[in-house]
Amino acid sequence: MTNVQLTLVQIDNYGPWTVTPEPRREMDLQTLQSRLFAELAQFVGSRGGYVFFTRFDNMVAVTNGLDRADHELMQETIRNRYPVTISLGVGVAERPIDALESATAGLQRAGSAQDGDRREVLAGETLAAGERTDVDLQIAHFDVNGATEKYTDTLNEFDSFIRIEQGYAVLMRYLREEHGGLAFFVGGDNIIAVLPSMTAADYERSIDHVADTADVELKVGVGHGRTAHEAGMIAKHALEDCREDGLRVVVEE
Amino acid sequence: MTNVQLTLVQIDNYGPWTVTPEPRREMDLQTLQSRLFAELAQFVGSRGGYVFFTRFDNMVAVTNGLDRADHELMQETIRNRYPVTISLGVGVAERPIDALESATAGLQRAGSAQDGDRREVLAGETLAAGERTDVDLQIAHFDVNGATEKYTDTLNEFDSFIRIEQGYAVLMRYLREEHGGLAFFVGGDNIIAVLPSMTAADYERSIDHVADTADVELKVGVGHGRTAHEAGMIAKHALEDCREDGLRVVVEE
Amino acid sequence: MTNVQLTLVQIDNYGPWTVTPEPRREMDLQTLQSRLFAELAQFVGSRGGYVFFTRFDNMVAVTNGLDRADHELMQETIRNRYPVTISLGVGVAERPIDALESATAGLQRAGSAQDGDRREVLAGETLAAGERTDVDLQIAHFDVNGATEKYTDTLNEFDSFIRIEQGYAVLMRYLREEHGGLAFFVGGDNIIAVLPSMTAADYERSIDHVADTADVELKVGVGHGRTAHEAGMIAKHALEDCREDGLRVVVEE
């Protein structure tokens, strides 16, 4: 049974800031957002977690292994080096969607994302060390079969992007609705999902659904672990096994 | 009549690199990708252009105002500071999709994105200074009405993201198919599109289509300019006017 | 009695790389060096350590609290995201200079800094958790009295810099020769030193020596701790006490 600790990272009052006193240069905003994400990717990633950029002003992190002091330090280092601050909501549950629901609710109770007085909230509790197990996380790494040949080397880049994006849109909704899992596009033709315990047959059905609905062929490697990094690295190797052996689904137990 | 110069930025042989000699830490890849994007956002952005992250291994830039030497310098500085190199394809056309088709074709002719010997291609021609006009670009900046109240402060972050993503998915396909325009999600509830000459009525129809299909309410500000930055800044102000006056579409002539 | 763990960070074969196949743009090299330093400052700093840029191609880190796995991860993340790799030598001793001597020797035994085949060495042993105490580190934070009024607001910037630099040059040599301590210029008018156990009288003499030799007036706050961050933060507060109370030396026991 999985036990997922998710952290919602929310830039405080970001929307209003981007247009005060007047709209800021778009490329400066893009730079700020992507560097802030990179910052968190390193902080969380070097402690075994994962962060996904989602909407950039709201990011979702898998933080099994990070405690409250780690979260406070993350807030401090952003405050010291960026013109914005971040609030953090933490949630723990068997299903990722329930953990995120709880993480989000913690911030929502503290006020609106655009409340200028609500700054650097840290809501929710992290997992105690004693409650953690080696199978707390199930991570699936999907990619698109033949993406380079079928899309990148054949279509213009926007039409390639539309195809990949369509596959992602179908998969994300399916996993969220059927399993309470969270799937994130991570660049190229790659999608990484945080999931509750799912079987190989569940993955087969997911891939069939995407093929039927969006005409995009996926394959997937799946791993378990104590942290997102551990589970994700096993998933990556499983995906390599798919590639080499021509399989659609490899679940490492 | 618009005259759009687009540059396709493609990381050379990136997919294979990410798994050689074995899969690399995902958060390192995420950091690398987002910092590379930020790098280009500053380089292109401080010269009046725009870059969109698209799939990260392939990015689309609006480069009116950047010449061949600028493109070469961009390749040089990435080669000097990153473990990867980039190829660039440039295309010019009235419709953005045609410019991108041409930009993409330049790279495709030079070899596959995963050809290990194809490195640092620079294909295509930039606009001569004498051909440029003050209305070469039309940029539209969309956002979602009441996103904070309806989504961010109410739903869990993933369900908010799904709603925004659905609105984006419908809009991107509509603009591409109906107008040959390119729309990019840029974070939060914002979408920026590069478009051929379109009327206020065209924008009304786009917004209606998204409302009807995805049940997401958009508004849009539109600007013209010699560079993406100029057009985009006017669009941002027009969007502020929408907000203040309760309008759905403001097109600055 | 202090117990200092120092890590020498050395970019592998960097000199030759900067001119191969021909000299690289200087500002790209400066960017690469300063970003690499920033990277390590975050990695080490968020784990309680300190890094000093020294010569940039060789950097000195105070790594009490970081174990071998942390060092390996630091090498991995640099390899994944930069065009260069780093070797690390670790040394532990009561006096900082002896720790650095040992850290340096570990790398030197493995080959020359410009040996193209010597890559990603990790030499030396970190402190076992059981050997660590709350007074392993003594950190002193010096600054220049009235630097803004006397220099920055009065002289041209280069002449200000020369004065600060002269004060630093005298202090660094004095502390190294008299005490086996390591002093680093950290920007502005600030110098941070890692020292063995020294008394307030020792600090008075150091400051007198700099005043007599270089005509630069310093003050200093000193702290002890289990990590560089802990000791350094106490030193910063002690320096604030100097400022408020007009003292030259405040040593927090």
Next chain:
Amino acid sequence: MTNVQLTLVQIDNYGPWTVTPEPRREMDLQTLQSRLFAELAQFVGSRGGYVFFTRFDNMVAVTNGLDRADHELMQETIRNRYPVTISLGVGVAERPIDALESATAGLQRAGSAQDGDRREVLAGETLAAGERTDVDLQIAHFDVNGATEKYTDTLNEFDSFIRIEQGYAVLMRYLREEHGGLAFFVGGDNIIAVLPSMTAADYERSIDHVADTADVELKVGVGHGRTAHEAGMIAKHALEDCREDGLRVVVEE
């Protein structure tokens, strides 16, 4: 005859900010400073200029080729993405020290570096395009003979650093006093100097002076150009010629 445009970059009210409301984490400050420097190195460097980190809170840039709009854009992009702002003073003169004197005076007239109300000053005038020539800049690139063998591979890193630092300290003072030139340590065993017109014999005497006073053996390559980058790249190639041919001074006319 050289015609040097220098820009003094000064972080506004930085000292007080670093200790408000209480002292900030040192590694966050180091990260902020070095990333800010890297930012400017890219901005200025990709336009043909050079920036030197000097004291980090005050940096000196060679900005021939950058106009007032470029300087304003630099201020805007920092304001948009950092928690601090910068003031800029520009000066032009035949001798670098006179240009810097003028650049510094412009900021000093506007108020103290620690005046909380003095923000984003832009003082002084840039060179008109018509006044620029192909020999406006003379850049010299020095390095230390046998630094790797004599120092890096033999001494501990701090003692290597002291030797290099001593050589630099002597050279910087000599060039400033004898020629009104500005020399900057740029990492490793490299020193880059911005100088007025100097002869090969002048360089021989400089090198002799450093050898006699600090017992450090230097060699130097010298170039001229319209921008710092052009002059500096020629200087780098000249230094390579020194290396290959065993020469101490190569001045490219």
